[in-house]
Amino acid sequence: MKSISRKNFLYSSVLGMGILSVPDLLYQVLANSKDIEFSKRYPKEFAEGEGITDSILKILLFGITAPNSHNTQPWKIKIESPNSFYLYADKERQLLPIDPINRQLYHSMGTFLEFLEIGAREWGIQLKISLFPKGIDSMEKTGTLPVAKIELQPKSNLEKDPLAKYIPLRQMNRKKYEGEFLTDENYRFILESSGIRTTKLVYSSEKKQFNSLIEILIESFKKEIESYEKNEISRVWFRLSEKDIYSKRDGITLEGNGLTNPVLWLARNFFVSLSPKDWNSTSALKQSLDTFKDQVYSSKGFLFLVTEGKDDHITWVNTGRDFSRICLSIPANGFVFHTMNQAFVDYPESLEFQTQIRNLLNLKPEAKIQLGGRLGKADLSFFSPRRDLKEVIF
Numbered sequence: 001m002k003s004i005s006r007k008n009f010l011y012s013s014v015l016g017m018g019i020l021s022v023p024d025l026l027y028q029v030l031a032n033s034k035d036i037e038f039s040k041r042y043p044k045e046f047a048e049g050e051g052i053t054d055s056i057l058k059i060l061l062f063g064i065t066a067p068n069s070h071n072t073q074p075w076k077i078k079i080e081s082p083n084s085f086y087l088y089a090d091k092e093r094q095l096l097p098i099d100p101i102n103r104q105l106y107h108s109m110g111t112f113l114e115f116l117e118i119g120a121r122e123w124g125i126q127l128k129i130s131l132f133p134k135g136i137d138s139m140e141k142t143g144t145l146p147v148a149k150i151e152l153q154p155k156s157n158l159e160k161d162p163l164a165k166y167i168p169l170r171q172m173n174r175k176k177y178e179g180e181f182l183t184d185e186n187y188r189f190i191l192e193s194s195g196i197r198t199t200k201l202v203y204s205s206e207k208k209q210f211n212s213l214i215e216i217l218i219e220s221f222k223k224e225i226e227s228y229e230k231n232e233i234s235r236v237w238f239r240l241s242e243k244d245i246y247s248k249r250d251g252i253t254l255e256g257n258g259l260t261n262p263v264l265w266l267a268r269n270f271f272v273s274l275s276p277k278d279w280n281s282t283s284a285l286k287q288s289l290d291t292f293k294d295q296v297y298s299s300k301g302f303l304f305l306v307t308e309g310k311d312d313h314i315t316w317v318n319t320g321r322d323f324s325r326i327c328l329s330i331p332a333n334g335f336v337f338h339t340m341n342q343a344f345v346d347y348p349e350s351l352e353f354q355t356q357i358r359n360l361l362n363l364k365p366e367a368k369i370q371l372g373g374r375l376g377k378a379d380l381s382f383f384s385p386r387r388d389l390k391e392v393i394f
Protein backbone atom coordinates (compact mmCIF):
# COMPACT_ATOMS: atom_id res chain seq x y z
CA MET A 1 0.00 0.00 0.00
CA LYS A 2 2.84 2.36 0.88
CA SER A 3 4.62 2.08 -2.45
CA ILE A 4 1.68 3.05 -4.59
CA SER A 5 2.32 5.74 -7.13
CA ARG A 6 -0.24 7.77 -8.91
CA LYS A 7 0.91 6.26 -12.19
CA ASN A 8 0.02 2.81 -10.90
CA PHE A 9 -3.26 4.01 -9.62
CA LEU A 10 -4.42 5.63 -12.82
CA TYR A 11 -5.49 2.44 -14.45
CA SER A 12 -8.17 4.20 -16.43
CA SER A 13 -7.27 4.93 -20.02
CA VAL A 14 -7.64 8.68 -19.93
CA LEU A 15 -5.05 10.51 -17.89
CA GLY A 16 -5.98 13.91 -19.13
CA MET A 17 -3.85 15.88 -16.65
CA GLY A 18 -3.98 19.45 -17.89
CA ILE A 19 -1.14 21.86 -18.35
CA LEU A 20 -0.64 24.07 -15.33
CA SER A 21 -1.75 27.58 -16.10
CA VAL A 22 -0.77 28.88 -12.65
CA PRO A 23 2.71 27.91 -11.45
CA ASP A 24 1.63 27.49 -7.86
CA LEU A 25 0.79 23.81 -7.35
CA LEU A 26 -2.06 24.80 -5.13
CA TYR A 27 -3.99 25.80 -8.22
CA GLN A 28 -3.70 22.57 -10.08
CA VAL A 29 -6.84 21.34 -11.64
CA LEU A 30 -7.42 17.67 -11.11
CA ALA A 31 -8.34 16.35 -14.47
CA ASN A 32 -10.48 13.35 -13.77
CA SER A 33 -12.17 11.22 -11.22
CA LYS A 34 -9.22 8.88 -10.78
CA ASP A 35 -6.95 11.78 -9.85
CA ILE A 36 -9.54 12.93 -7.36
CA GLU A 37 -9.87 9.44 -5.86
CA PHE A 38 -6.10 9.05 -5.71
CA SER A 39 -5.63 12.34 -3.87
CA LYS A 40 -8.24 11.33 -1.31
CA ARG A 41 -6.92 7.84 -0.66
CA TYR A 42 -3.19 8.54 -0.91
CA PRO A 43 -2.66 12.16 0.15
CA LYS A 44 1.05 11.71 0.81
CA GLU A 45 1.81 9.99 -2.47
CA PHE A 46 -0.33 12.56 -4.24
CA ALA A 47 1.69 15.43 -2.75
CA GLU A 48 4.94 13.66 -3.64
CA GLY A 49 3.76 13.03 -7.19
CA GLU A 50 2.79 16.67 -7.61
CA GLY A 51 5.99 17.98 -6.07
CA ILE A 52 4.13 19.75 -3.29
CA THR A 53 6.72 20.80 -0.72
CA ASP A 54 4.79 23.29 1.40
CA SER A 55 4.22 21.67 4.80
CA ILE A 56 0.82 23.23 5.38
CA LEU A 57 -0.50 22.09 2.00
CA LYS A 58 0.93 18.62 2.57
CA ILE A 59 -0.98 18.16 5.79
CA LEU A 60 -4.16 19.89 4.60
CA LEU A 61 -4.37 17.22 1.92
CA PHE A 62 -4.82 14.74 4.78
CA GLY A 63 -7.26 16.90 6.75
CA ILE A 64 -9.73 17.21 3.90
CA THR A 65 -10.04 13.43 3.48
CA ALA A 66 -11.88 13.22 6.82
CA PRO A 67 -15.47 12.03 7.12
CA ASN A 68 -17.82 14.96 7.46
CA SER A 69 -21.53 15.60 7.59
CA HIS A 70 -23.16 15.17 4.12
CA ASN A 71 -19.72 15.64 2.55
CA THR A 72 -20.21 19.38 2.94
CA GLN A 73 -16.50 19.71 3.80
CA PRO A 74 -17.37 22.70 6.00
CA TRP A 75 -13.77 23.77 6.53
CA LYS A 76 -12.09 27.09 5.84
CA ILE A 77 -8.39 27.66 6.28
CA LYS A 78 -6.58 30.91 6.85
CA ILE A 79 -2.82 30.60 6.55
CA GLU A 80 -0.98 32.85 9.01
CA SER A 81 2.65 31.95 8.33
CA PRO A 82 4.61 29.07 6.73
CA ASN A 83 4.16 27.20 10.02
CA SER A 84 0.76 28.21 11.34
CA PHE A 85 -2.81 28.47 10.20
CA TYR A 86 -6.38 28.73 11.48
CA LEU A 87 -9.33 26.42 10.94
CA TYR A 88 -12.77 28.05 10.64
CA ALA A 89 -16.24 26.59 10.14
CA ASP A 90 -17.75 27.52 6.78
CA LYS A 91 -21.09 29.10 7.58
CA GLU A 92 -22.31 28.55 4.02
CA ARG A 93 -22.05 24.81 4.65
CA GLN A 94 -24.17 24.53 7.79
CA LEU A 95 -27.10 22.07 7.70
CA LEU A 96 -29.36 23.91 10.13
CA PRO A 97 -32.68 22.10 9.53
CA ILE A 98 -31.06 18.79 10.54
CA ASP A 99 -28.27 20.20 12.70
CA PRO A 100 -29.88 23.14 14.49
CA ILE A 101 -27.18 23.67 17.12
CA ASN A 102 -24.27 22.83 14.77
CA ARG A 103 -23.25 19.75 16.72
CA GLN A 104 -22.36 17.86 13.55
CA LEU A 105 -20.64 20.89 12.08
CA TYR A 106 -18.25 20.84 15.05
CA HIS A 107 -17.94 17.05 14.89
CA SER A 108 -16.71 17.66 11.35
CA MET A 109 -14.16 20.17 12.64
CA GLY A 110 -12.84 17.42 14.90
CA THR A 111 -12.68 14.81 12.15
CA PHE A 112 -10.59 17.23 10.09
CA LEU A 113 -8.18 17.93 12.97
CA GLU A 114 -7.63 14.23 13.62
CA PHE A 115 -6.83 13.45 9.98
CA LEU A 116 -4.62 16.52 9.89
CA GLU A 117 -2.64 15.27 12.87
CA ILE A 118 -2.36 11.72 11.55
CA GLY A 119 -1.11 13.16 8.25
CA ALA A 120 1.33 15.52 9.94
CA ARG A 121 2.97 12.55 11.68
CA GLU A 122 3.35 10.86 8.31
CA TRP A 123 5.41 13.87 7.26
CA GLY A 124 7.39 14.05 10.51
CA ILE A 125 5.61 17.19 11.63
CA GLN A 126 4.35 17.69 15.15
CA LEU A 127 1.23 19.80 15.60
CA LYS A 128 0.19 22.08 18.39
CA ILE A 129 -3.57 22.42 18.13
CA SER A 130 -5.24 25.11 20.26
CA LEU A 131 -9.02 24.91 20.22
CA PHE A 132 -11.09 28.09 20.08
CA PRO A 133 -8.10 30.40 20.65
CA LYS A 134 -10.26 33.53 20.36
CA GLY A 135 -13.50 32.23 21.91
CA ILE A 136 -16.55 30.44 20.54
CA ASP A 137 -18.97 31.85 17.96
CA SER A 138 -22.63 32.32 18.80
CA MET A 139 -24.94 30.48 16.37
CA GLU A 140 -25.61 33.69 14.45
CA LYS A 141 -21.91 34.39 14.04
CA THR A 142 -20.83 30.88 13.08
CA GLY A 143 -17.61 31.00 11.09
CA THR A 144 -16.36 34.27 12.53
CA LEU A 145 -13.89 33.05 15.14
CA PRO A 146 -11.39 30.27 14.46
CA VAL A 147 -12.20 26.80 15.73
CA ALA A 148 -8.50 26.02 16.07
CA LYS A 149 -5.06 27.45 15.65
CA ILE A 150 -2.60 24.92 14.26
CA GLU A 151 1.16 25.32 14.63
CA LEU A 152 3.66 23.05 12.86
CA GLN A 153 6.96 21.92 14.33
CA PRO A 154 9.18 19.55 12.33
CA LYS A 155 10.46 16.81 14.61
CA SER A 156 12.79 13.92 13.99
CA ASN A 157 11.82 10.46 15.27
CA LEU A 158 8.17 11.41 15.52
CA GLU A 159 6.14 8.25 15.85
CA LYS A 160 3.72 7.59 13.02
CA ASP A 161 0.10 6.92 13.80
CA PRO A 162 -0.66 3.22 13.20
CA LEU A 163 -4.08 4.15 11.83
CA ALA A 164 -2.57 6.13 8.93
CA LYS A 165 -2.26 3.06 6.75
CA TYR A 166 -6.03 2.58 6.76
CA ILE A 167 -6.77 5.97 5.21
CA PRO A 168 -6.94 4.42 1.70
CA LEU A 169 -9.61 1.99 2.92
CA ARG A 170 -11.70 4.38 4.96
CA GLN A 171 -15.07 5.33 3.56
CA MET A 172 -18.72 5.43 4.51
CA ASN A 173 -19.90 2.18 3.06
CA ARG A 174 -23.66 2.16 2.52
CA LYS A 175 -23.89 -1.19 0.77
CA LYS A 176 -25.78 -4.17 2.15
CA TYR A 177 -23.54 -5.95 4.62
CA GLU A 178 -22.57 -9.62 4.64
CA GLY A 179 -20.74 -11.87 7.03
CA GLU A 180 -21.07 -12.88 10.64
CA PHE A 181 -22.37 -10.72 13.44
CA LEU A 182 -19.61 -8.91 15.25
CA THR A 183 -18.47 -10.51 18.48
CA ASP A 184 -17.47 -8.87 21.75
CA GLU A 185 -13.88 -9.60 20.75
CA ASN A 186 -14.31 -7.75 17.45
CA TYR A 187 -15.52 -4.67 19.31
CA ARG A 188 -12.69 -4.98 21.81
CA PHE A 189 -10.12 -4.93 19.01
CA ILE A 190 -11.83 -2.00 17.30
CA LEU A 191 -11.75 -0.09 20.56
CA GLU A 192 -8.14 -1.00 21.35
CA SER A 193 -6.79 -0.07 17.95
CA SER A 194 -8.75 3.19 17.86
CA GLY A 195 -7.06 4.90 20.81
CA ILE A 196 -10.09 7.12 21.40
CA ARG A 197 -9.69 9.71 24.12
CA THR A 198 -12.94 11.55 24.85
CA THR A 199 -15.88 9.32 24.14
CA LYS A 200 -16.99 5.94 25.37
CA LEU A 201 -17.58 3.26 22.78
CA VAL A 202 -20.85 1.43 23.37
CA TYR A 203 -21.91 -1.45 21.18
CA SER A 204 -24.82 -3.75 20.75
CA SER A 205 -24.39 -7.44 20.18
CA GLU A 206 -27.53 -8.79 21.81
CA LYS A 207 -29.84 -10.08 19.12
CA LYS A 208 -32.99 -9.03 20.99
CA GLN A 209 -31.67 -5.50 21.42
CA PHE A 210 -30.61 -5.50 17.79
CA ASN A 211 -34.13 -5.77 16.38
CA SER A 212 -35.48 -2.95 18.54
CA LEU A 213 -32.53 -0.82 17.57
CA ILE A 214 -33.19 -1.37 13.90
CA GLU A 215 -36.83 -0.37 14.32
CA ILE A 216 -35.89 2.86 16.12
CA LEU A 217 -33.29 3.78 13.49
CA ILE A 218 -35.83 3.21 10.73
CA GLU A 219 -38.45 5.32 12.51
CA SER A 220 -35.97 8.15 13.04
CA PHE A 221 -34.98 8.10 9.36
CA LYS A 222 -38.65 8.07 8.32
CA LYS A 223 -39.40 11.02 10.58
CA GLU A 224 -36.56 13.01 9.06
CA ILE A 225 -37.43 12.46 5.41
CA GLU A 226 -41.13 13.13 6.05
CA SER A 227 -40.22 16.67 7.02
CA TYR A 228 -40.04 18.71 3.80
CA GLU A 229 -37.51 21.13 5.26
CA LYS A 230 -35.18 18.35 6.42
CA ASN A 231 -35.54 16.22 3.32
CA GLU A 232 -34.63 19.26 1.24
CA ILE A 233 -31.16 19.22 2.78
CA SER A 234 -30.29 15.96 1.07
CA ARG A 235 -31.69 17.26 -2.24
CA VAL A 236 -29.63 20.44 -2.08
CA TRP A 237 -26.48 18.45 -1.34
CA PHE A 238 -27.21 15.69 -3.83
CA ARG A 239 -24.93 15.42 -6.87
CA LEU A 240 -26.67 13.33 -9.48
CA SER A 241 -24.67 13.45 -12.73
CA GLU A 242 -21.00 12.50 -12.96
CA LYS A 243 -20.36 16.01 -14.24
CA ASP A 244 -21.85 17.46 -11.06
CA ILE A 245 -20.01 15.01 -8.81
CA TYR A 246 -16.59 15.80 -10.27
CA SER A 247 -17.04 19.50 -10.83
CA LYS A 248 -18.54 20.33 -7.42
CA ARG A 249 -16.63 17.56 -5.64
CA ASP A 250 -18.76 17.64 -2.51
CA GLY A 251 -22.17 16.37 -1.38
CA ILE A 252 -23.79 12.97 -1.55
CA THR A 253 -24.39 10.65 -4.48
CA LEU A 254 -26.19 7.56 -5.69
CA GLU A 255 -22.93 5.66 -5.90
CA GLY A 256 -22.09 6.75 -2.34
CA ASN A 257 -25.41 5.23 -1.30
CA GLY A 258 -24.17 1.85 -2.50
CA LEU A 259 -25.68 1.77 -5.99
CA THR A 260 -23.74 0.08 -8.76
CA ASN A 261 -24.51 -0.47 -12.44
CA PRO A 262 -26.91 -1.30 -14.01
CA VAL A 263 -29.22 -0.05 -11.22
CA LEU A 264 -27.08 3.07 -10.84
CA TRP A 265 -27.42 3.91 -14.53
CA LEU A 266 -31.18 3.37 -14.49
CA ALA A 267 -31.66 5.40 -11.33
CA ARG A 268 -29.52 8.27 -12.61
CA ASN A 269 -31.10 8.43 -16.02
CA PHE A 270 -34.71 7.52 -15.40
CA PHE A 271 -35.80 7.45 -11.78
CA VAL A 272 -34.10 10.08 -9.66
CA SER A 273 -34.91 13.71 -10.21
CA LEU A 274 -33.64 16.67 -8.25
CA SER A 275 -36.75 18.79 -8.70
CA PRO A 276 -38.19 19.61 -5.25
CA LYS A 277 -41.55 18.14 -6.26
CA ASP A 278 -40.11 14.81 -7.41
CA TRP A 279 -37.59 14.56 -4.57
CA ASN A 280 -40.33 14.98 -1.97
CA SER A 281 -42.97 12.87 -3.74
CA THR A 282 -44.52 9.89 -1.97
CA SER A 283 -42.79 7.44 -4.31
CA ALA A 284 -39.35 9.04 -3.83
CA LEU A 285 -39.76 8.97 -0.03
CA LYS A 286 -40.80 5.33 -0.18
CA GLN A 287 -37.77 4.49 -2.32
CA SER A 288 -35.50 6.31 0.09
CA LEU A 289 -36.99 4.52 3.11
CA ASP A 290 -36.80 1.13 1.40
CA THR A 291 -33.12 1.66 0.61
CA PHE A 292 -32.45 2.65 4.22
CA LYS A 293 -34.30 -0.45 5.47
CA ASP A 294 -32.23 -2.71 3.23
CA GLN A 295 -29.08 -1.13 4.59
CA VAL A 296 -29.99 -1.26 8.25
CA TYR A 297 -31.52 -4.77 8.18
CA SER A 298 -28.23 -6.08 6.80
CA SER A 299 -26.25 -4.69 9.77
CA LYS A 300 -23.91 -7.10 11.53
CA GLY A 301 -23.29 -4.81 14.47
CA PHE A 302 -23.86 -1.32 15.85
CA LEU A 303 -21.62 1.03 17.74
CA PHE A 304 -22.13 4.39 19.38
CA LEU A 305 -19.86 7.13 20.66
CA VAL A 306 -21.20 8.37 23.96
CA THR A 307 -20.21 11.24 26.23
CA GLU A 308 -21.17 11.87 29.82
CA GLY A 309 -20.78 15.24 31.45
CA LYS A 310 -20.12 18.32 29.37
CA ASP A 311 -21.84 18.58 26.00
CA ASP A 312 -20.25 21.72 24.61
CA HIS A 313 -18.35 22.80 21.48
CA ILE A 314 -15.05 21.41 22.76
CA THR A 315 -16.72 18.05 23.47
CA TRP A 316 -18.17 18.03 19.95
CA VAL A 317 -14.80 18.74 18.32
CA ASN A 318 -13.11 16.08 20.45
CA THR A 319 -15.92 13.65 19.64
CA GLY A 320 -15.23 14.27 15.95
CA ARG A 321 -11.59 13.42 16.56
CA ASP A 322 -12.57 10.11 18.20
CA PHE A 323 -15.03 9.44 15.41
CA SER A 324 -12.20 9.70 12.89
CA ARG A 325 -10.17 7.17 14.84
CA ILE A 326 -13.07 4.74 15.01
CA CYS A 327 -13.67 5.18 11.28
CA LEU A 328 -10.05 4.07 10.74
CA SER A 329 -9.92 1.31 13.33
CA ILE A 330 -12.95 -0.37 11.76
CA PRO A 331 -11.20 -1.09 8.42
CA ALA A 332 -8.08 -1.91 10.44
CA ASN A 333 -10.10 -4.82 11.78
CA GLY A 334 -11.52 -5.86 8.42
CA PHE A 335 -14.98 -4.32 8.72
CA VAL A 336 -16.82 -1.49 7.02
CA PHE A 337 -18.94 1.21 8.60
CA HIS A 338 -21.92 3.44 7.90
CA THR A 339 -22.83 6.12 10.40
CA MET A 340 -26.54 6.91 10.62
CA ASN A 341 -27.40 9.79 12.88
CA GLN A 342 -31.07 10.67 12.49
CA ALA A 343 -31.71 9.48 16.06
CA PHE A 344 -28.89 11.53 17.58
CA VAL A 345 -29.52 15.02 16.28
CA ASP A 346 -30.93 18.07 17.99
CA TYR A 347 -34.29 18.84 16.42
CA PRO A 348 -37.14 18.03 18.83
CA GLU A 349 -38.51 15.01 16.90
CA SER A 350 -35.14 13.27 17.11
CA LEU A 351 -34.77 13.57 20.88
CA GLU A 352 -37.42 10.92 21.55
CA PHE A 353 -35.43 8.37 19.52
CA GLN A 354 -32.25 9.22 21.37
CA THR A 355 -34.08 8.51 24.66
CA GLN A 356 -35.37 5.18 23.35
CA ILE A 357 -31.89 4.06 22.28
CA ARG A 358 -30.31 5.31 25.50
CA ASN A 359 -32.80 3.21 27.49
CA LEU A 360 -32.31 0.20 25.25
CA LEU A 361 -28.54 0.35 25.76
CA ASN A 362 -28.98 0.87 29.52
CA LEU A 363 -27.09 4.14 29.42
CA LYS A 364 -27.23 6.69 32.21
CA PRO A 365 -29.90 9.40 31.76
CA GLU A 366 -27.18 12.03 31.35
CA ALA A 367 -25.38 10.04 28.65
CA LYS A 368 -25.37 11.71 25.24
CA ILE A 369 -25.11 9.54 22.15
CA GLN A 370 -23.06 11.75 19.86
CA LEU A 371 -22.80 9.51 16.80
CA GLY A 372 -23.56 5.93 15.91
CA GLY A 373 -23.69 3.52 13.04
CA ARG A 374 -23.76 0.04 11.65
CA LEU A 375 -20.91 -2.35 10.87
CA GLY A 376 -20.40 -5.45 8.79
CA LYS A 377 -18.48 -6.73 5.80
CA ALA A 378 -18.81 -5.46 2.24
CA ASP A 379 -16.63 -4.77 -0.78
CA LEU A 380 -15.26 -1.28 -1.05
CA SER A 381 -17.75 1.20 -2.36
CA PHE A 382 -17.50 4.54 -4.17
CA PHE A 383 -14.94 7.00 -2.81
CA SER A 384 -16.59 10.35 -2.26
CA PRO A 385 -14.56 13.22 -3.74
CA ARG A 386 -13.02 16.19 -2.00
CA ARG A 387 -12.69 19.73 -3.31
CA ASP A 388 -9.42 21.23 -4.44
CA LEU A 389 -7.47 22.87 -1.63
CA LYS A 390 -7.88 26.24 -3.27
CA GLU A 391 -11.61 26.06 -2.47
CA VAL A 392 -10.86 25.62 1.22
CA ILE A 393 -8.14 28.24 1.72
CA PHE A 394 -9.23 31.87 1.91
Ligand SMILES: Cc1cc2nc3c(=O)[nH]c(=O)nc-3n(C[C@H](O)[C@H](O)[C@H](O)COP(=O)(O)O)c2cc1C
Pocket residue numbers: 065066067068069070071104105107108111170171172173174251252338339340341342371383384
Ligand atom coordinates in the same frame (compact mmCIF):
# COMPACT_ATOMS: atom_id res chain seq x y z
C1 LIG B 1 -20.92 14.27 12.04
C2 LIG B 1 -21.22 13.34 10.91
C3 LIG B 1 -22.52 12.90 10.70
C4 LIG B 1 -22.82 12.03 9.65
N1 LIG B 1 -24.11 11.56 9.51
C5 LIG B 1 -24.38 10.65 8.53
C6 LIG B 1 -25.68 10.06 8.42
O1 LIG B 1 -26.57 10.32 9.23
N2 LIG B 1 -25.90 9.19 7.41
C7 LIG B 1 -24.93 8.85 6.53
O2 LIG B 1 -25.19 8.05 5.63
N3 LIG B 1 -23.67 9.37 6.62
C8 LIG B 1 -23.38 10.25 7.60
N4 LIG B 1 -22.11 10.76 7.73
C9 LIG B 1 -21.07 10.34 6.77
C10 LIG B 1 -20.84 11.39 5.73
O3 LIG B 1 -21.94 11.53 4.88
C11 LIG B 1 -19.57 11.05 4.95
O4 LIG B 1 -18.48 11.11 5.84
C12 LIG B 1 -19.34 12.00 3.80
O5 LIG B 1 -20.36 11.84 2.83
C13 LIG B 1 -17.99 11.77 3.12
O6 LIG B 1 -17.86 10.45 2.68
P1 LIG B 1 -16.64 9.54 3.18
O7 LIG B 1 -16.75 9.44 4.68
O8 LIG B 1 -16.85 8.24 2.50
O9 LIG B 1 -15.39 10.23 2.78
C14 LIG B 1 -21.79 11.61 8.78
C15 LIG B 1 -20.48 12.04 9.00
C16 LIG B 1 -20.18 12.89 10.06
C17 LIG B 1 -18.77 13.33 10.30
